[in-house]
Amino acid sequence: MRIEYVEAVLAIVRLVPAGSAVSYGDVAELLGxxxxxQVGAVMSHYGSGVPWWRILKASGxxxxxxxxEALRHYVREGTALKGAYEAYLRTGEGSWRVDLSAARWAPGDEDFEQMEAVAGELARCLRKLSVADDGMSA
Structure with a gap:
């Protein structure tokens, strides 16, 4: 996996505010x-230094x-949850998930500007790499 893609994913993850969440697919869509x-692989291998708990499966x-550990973050941040999360906190039993319909991050104009800059830089890097790869195969 290209480090440029890793850095771009992590940059988007850093923008997601406390109490909000997005799916792995949302991150890919925001990057274009x-x-x-791919986003899941980045988070699995490189995500420990960013708020990884804010990036979830589409199911929440x-x-x-x-x-x-994620549940402790969600409760502390006030992230909308569904299910028996209180029982899970007490006993480790119960089913719960993030209520993505309520918690999904709605980026503002400034967020979009930052995301466009990240996506644009990634696209430039990938184009350069593609041109370099094409030159090597000729």
Missing amino acids: TGGPR QAPEGHEA
Whole structure:
């Protein structure tokens, strides 16, 4: 995976404010490239230094294997939740998820400007790499 793509994904993740969440597919759509699996791979390998809990499956489920830690972040940040999350906090039992219809991040104009800058820089880097690759195969 290209480091330029990794850096772009992480830049978008840093923009998602506390109490909000987006899906892996949302991040890819905001970047204009890749898909949920590519974003998930970036988050899995490089996401520990950013608010990873704000990036979820489209179902609202927290990142697999990190549910308890993610839930603590959601409760602290006031993220909208569905299901038996209070029981899960007490006992580790129960089913819950983020209510993405209520918690989904709605970027403002300034956010869009930053995202467009990130996406534009990624596109320029990928074009340069593509041209360099084409020159090497000729």
